[in-house]
Amino acid sequence: MNIILDVQYLCKTFDDTRVLNDINFKVNEGEFIAIMGQSGSGKSTLLYNISGMDSPTSGNVWLRDKEISKLKDTRMSEIRLKQMGFIFQHAYLLKNLSIRDNIVLPGFKLGKLSREQVNQNADALMIKTGIRNVADHDIKRVSGGQLQRAAICRALINQPDILFGDEPTGSLNSSTTNEVMDIINAVNADGTTVIIVTHDAKVAARAGRVIFLADGNIHEELIMGKYDRDEKKKLAREKKLFEWLEKQGF
Ligand SMILES: Nc1ncnc2c1ncn2[C@@H]1O[C@H](COP(=O)(O)OP(=O)(O)O)[C@@H](O)[C@H]1O
Ligand SMILES: [Mg+2]
Numbered sequence: 001m002n003i004i005l006d007v008q009y010l011c012k013t014f015d016d017t018r019v020l021n022d023i024n025f026k027v028n029e030g031e032f033i034a035i036m037g038q039s040g041s042g043k044s045t046l047l048y049n050i051s052g053m054d055s056p057t058s059g060n061v062w063l064r065d066k067e068i069s070k071l072k073d074t075r076m077s078e079i080r081l082k083q084m085g086f087i088f089q090h091a092y093l094l095k096n097l098s099i100r101d102n103i104v105l106p107g108f109k110l111g112k113l114s115r116e117q118v119n120q121n122a123d124a125l126m127i128k129t130g131i132r133n134v135a136d137h138d139i140k141r142v143s144g145g146q147l148q149r150a151a152i153c154r155a156l157i158n159q160p161d162i163l164f165g166d167e168p169t170g171s172l173n174s175s176t177t178n179e180v181m182d183i184i185n186a187v188n189a190d191g192t193t194v195i196i197v198t199h200d201a202k203v204a205a206r207a208g209r210v211i212f213l214a215d216g217n218i219h220e221e222l223i224m225g226k227y228d229r230d231e232k233k234k235l236a237r238e239k240k241l242f243e244w245l246e247k248q249g250f
Contacts, residue, residue: 003026005134005162005193005195006025006027007050007060007062008062010024012046014157019045020046020049020056021066023046024037024218025035025211025218029193032193032194034207035211036212036250037219037250038214041214042169042213044166049061049208049227051164052080053222055069056069082112084163085154085156085162086166087163087168091139095139096183097215099150100119102150102154103125103154104122107158110158112158120154121155121157122135122153125156128180129219131146144235148168148180159185161193162194163187163188163192164198165194165198166196167198167199170198170199177202185206185229188227189227195208199228201242201250202238206227206235206237208225209221209223209243214248221242
């Protein structure tokens, strides 16, 4: 197994409060990790610090053979644009632009492919996620689920190595959550490493490994194995995770 992300002795302090305390973990290429923990346990902080959106107070984060925790902002932005995709609880699409224009924007910004190729890739992503029919709609005219699918397309337009999500289904209802998570599982099955923060155990049950944060550190982790759409297997995973979470006091 090749390691894509290696987090070593990561600490993050805000003012005098240490939120993350000596976190160590490695992520294999192609893994799907869910980060859980009580509200305020530092899940978002961890995600931001391993994805270069914020810099650790101390410790190191390696993306393959590159140490990203000490990079300058401009270099880090480049790496994020090229190698990382991000989805959040809210889609954060630009107003006054169509769904398609929002999706192609990071592709045009990267400038690795021609605009025509970026548009073609956007089409393929929109077809895959079921929003091709609203490609030219203004973002005010589509549903929350469609917006989040568009955010996923935008995150994937530059074919990132890692897709990060902070509560990506946090404002969706349960059936839309399921649809969005089917997409994320499919993206992961295609080889993209996925790391998401969620407080929803059903969402976390789709990951191959669940990390539980408490007291600024990884309290426990549960290996779930490869996701399978089979309904019985899905229920068995959820049961296993629910029981484990109960033991964590969640
Ligand atoms: N930019 C910041 N400045 C000061 N404190 C922060 C900042 N970001 C997060 N915190 C604090 O760090 C702790 C963890 O926050 P967060 O990572 O958002 O938790 P979670 O995502 O698990 O709910 C909280 O106590 C929060 O108030
Ligand atoms: Mg959070």
